Ligand SMILES: [Zn+2]
């Protein structure tokens with residue numbers, strides 16, 4: 001087994017180079033087999049050592065939440081805006097949407113948030 005650092009020839013089975021002390025073998029993350037640092041696939045299980053040496057993809061933190069969704073429709077709105085320009089249609093619908101909008105503050109935040117003092 002030749003050292004990748006200094007080129008010394010080492011007895012097989014050595015983990016570190018006899019010439020420079022560099023690491024000669026890398027334990028397979030899958031089976032623990034001692035592979036040479038320049039070997040691409042594990043001699044014990046065939047795992048792709050280049051791939052398994054890469055850092056694992058970061059785990060996305062997920063959270064389960066209960067949400068309440070309110071769907072509403074303005075009766076006949078499509079007929080009202082069908083022949084209008086987008087800006088004109090928005091001008092017609094905006095006042096309705098503003099009046100019907102519901103504050104979307106989470107209930108938990110509403111009940112636990114301290115009262116703001118001015
Ligand atoms: Zn060496």
Ligand SMILES: [Zn+2]
Pocket residue numbers: 028029030031032033042043044045046047
């Ligand atoms: Zn292996």
